[in-house]
Amino acid sequence: MTAPTLEVRDLQTHFFTRAGVVKAVDGVSFSVGRGKVMGLVGESGSGKSVTGFSIIGLVDPPGRIAGGSILFQGRDLAKLSEEEMRDLRGNRIAMIFQDPMMTLNPVLRIDTQMIETVLAHKKVSKEEARQRARDTLGMVGIPSPDERLKAYPHQFSGGMRQRVAIAIALLHEPQLIVADEPTTALDVTIQGQILAEVQKLCATTGTSMIWITHDLSVVAGLADDIAVMYAGRIVEQGAVGDVLDKPLHPYTHGLIGSVPSRNKRGEALRQIPGMTPSLLNLPEGCAFRARCPRASEACLAEPVLAEILPGREARCIHPHLDASEAA
Amino acid sequence: MTVYLVRRVLQALLVVLAMSLIVFIGVYAIGDPVEILISPDADQIERERAVQALGLDLPLWQQYAVFLTKALQGDLGRSFVYNEPALKLILQRMPATMELAFGATIIALIIGLPLGLYAGLRPDGRFSRVIMAGSILGFSLPTFWVGLMLIMVFAVYLGWLPSTGRGETGTLLGMHWSFLTWDGLRHMAMPAINLSLFKISLVIRLTRAGVRETMLMDYVKFARAKGLSPARVTFVHVFKNILIPVVTVVGLELGSTIAFSVVTESVFAWPGMGKLIIDSINVLDRPVIVAYLMMIVLMFIAINLIVDLTYSMLDPRVRLESKAT
């Protein structure tokens, strides 16, 4: 088995604010193999986006990586200098953001924004850079790329813009792409199209991907593995089919159960009671304790991420092991 | 686009007309020039003759009608004092004022933009705080006093620069300009700097605010995620975005600067439109006052129009949308 493209070990990213230290990412570990898609799932505030930014090194003050390691092709990204990180960004590791209208600079043309990315990492002529841009646009299914290159972002539809963003990510054939909720702002149909294309691309180019989202349905069709995050920690991890069919952790169980499409008509929508805790004021023991229907006295002790079933980890002392409880 | 232009021009003409009425009524209600221009011991007949000569015996609305018809032919009356067409006097002095105003604007941009950029990129730095403190000073300092101080330091004590006047001028396009000669530039230095002080502060504050706002934008983070050098992120991505509002405001301020040159020209005895108007107010040379106000109004409107057009050219979102409609 080849070494994983990315291996995150006990990553800690903390924000040092006036109100206190916010442990946005508190001991996260996972690995992504070559050509595989890892779905990082969680609600807002779970730390999933911050994990993504930590990997690419764009955590801004007052936050910073406080511990752990991010092994990418043998190098620990957490320990690299800004110069070395910049060398990797857009080159070996690329990122796609959520809202393409705001991620593309509105006053610069598409070709400018693509050519500068090419030229930032390779010494080629402008013409060659333009050709590369054209090719990549074709790869993501954008017709008449020459015209599109001369256009401005606001002249595109949302789906097109996101395709451009993906194209930019692909310009240097990165080994890893971190996608932070890239389809959340798009129509469902467009979403489907983009997901299909991304899947195809990863399969053909061998690019690893981390797909950050709160939407389980997206992850279900796309990812190979899934890691569920809650309050800065991973609470469940495993192959996507296993986790979604037979979730171990009560939170995952609740998430899947609360998806509206799973409801029978007339039945009340199932919800996880309560709210995500403030990261400044985490409760003692298991972070999910206050909302968990299976919580007990024993949950006052902090549970660790343990391999409960082969290939599957969960951070719970009362996981749903009973097969009949499948959601 | 053309429809828009035509509409704007028509609107502008309406405003000019309204202003002409206000100006006319306002100025002609100021005092009685006859008293000023005619010696007190002139007798009744001489007085009447003078009044007739100046057309002051006609009813107000008739005076306005005469004024309007003449204005449309380019005759805005003759100065009581200089006995020359008022318009000609003003146009003669326009280059002097214009080069001051433009000089001040250019200085403001050259100094203000970099300083504002720095203050925005490193908002908590020592130097940034100094810059911001300086900017408060810039718009608090009364222009005329700073002018006096400049004269005191650079002309009286150090003797580096001449204190008043315009110096030698060169000719370009049939008009006289100071910036074409070295001596002229020396004369222009202090007044232009004096006039620019307020604007420098404005540009610094605008730029800094713009930079701080822009740095928080997602596209800046995305640019960094692409691995672009910090220089490129700052000078291309950030800069182009803040340039638009800054240039717009500076453009709009140009009109105010031209008006405000009144003060600087008085302090430095710079023979521009401003000095002319002050002198004219003091002696109630009505035609000159009217002509000046009309010119100012025209300039303001023209500047506003040009700035609007420039804005739509600079911001691709505006430009391309108007093409589509």
Added chain:
Amino acid sequence: MSEAIITAKATDKVETPFRRFVFEFAESKVALGALVVFIIIALLAIFAPWITPQNPYDLAELDIMDGRMEPGTVGGAGFTYWLGTDDQGRDMLSGIIYGLRISLTVGAGSALIACLIGASLGLLAAYAGGRTDSVIMRLVDLQLSFPTILAALMILAFLGKGIMNVVIALVLVEWAYYARTVRGTALVERRREYIEAAQCLALPTHRVLFGHLLPNCLPPLIVVGTMQVARAIALEATLSFLGLGVPITEPSLGLLIANGYEYMLSGKYWISFYPGIALLITIVSINLVGDQLRDVLNPRLKK
């Protein structure tokens, strides 16, 4: 970007908005210092007749032989002319303190009157809407698009010199800022429920306007008002310098500076210099206070 949900811890003591405001204002030592300076200046101006060594406008106290003396010389009457004298033998220090009086009175006075008029019109425009709003706003636009200094010059040329005329001119050029600011805030506040509630109670319009709407429009008004006072003072000084402001009998700092203009070239700088410094300190301190007020009262900048 950062998803961290930060909730502030509950504080123990009760914090009224006013206390919080005072605390936040005091965070800037510079603004605090400026406020102190301004209070000192205001006090100097108020108590001028009692603290100055000489009344510079009482001709009996002047000795023209003491004219144009350098700062620090001792005059015929036995006290030191700390800041020198002008061409009439007037003690500069006394002249400046009296001048401060005029400058502050005219500046603050006109700002206050303009504020009252402008704020009322702005409130009316926002509340009444429709035609009234259009008319008032057109006037505001017209006023604002005309350069302040020119408008003031024209008005003063029409009215002639004199303190009251200067105040009138300043009010006429300043009211528009207040009107526009207040209207903007009022338009937002108008839709809030407490206004509806007041209207339901059938309170008379002026009660609703001044008792309910106005207090909530105060924060930006205070900021604008402070900056405007500084502007008014500067504008009056400029107009007086140009010879179109206050009369010679009641010179403001601007006129004092104008008096010294002709002596600049012969090296007798103090006649213009010191009044200028006084003017400068006044304006800068007001602006510093106003700057901090704006940062504190601006909800958008709250971290």
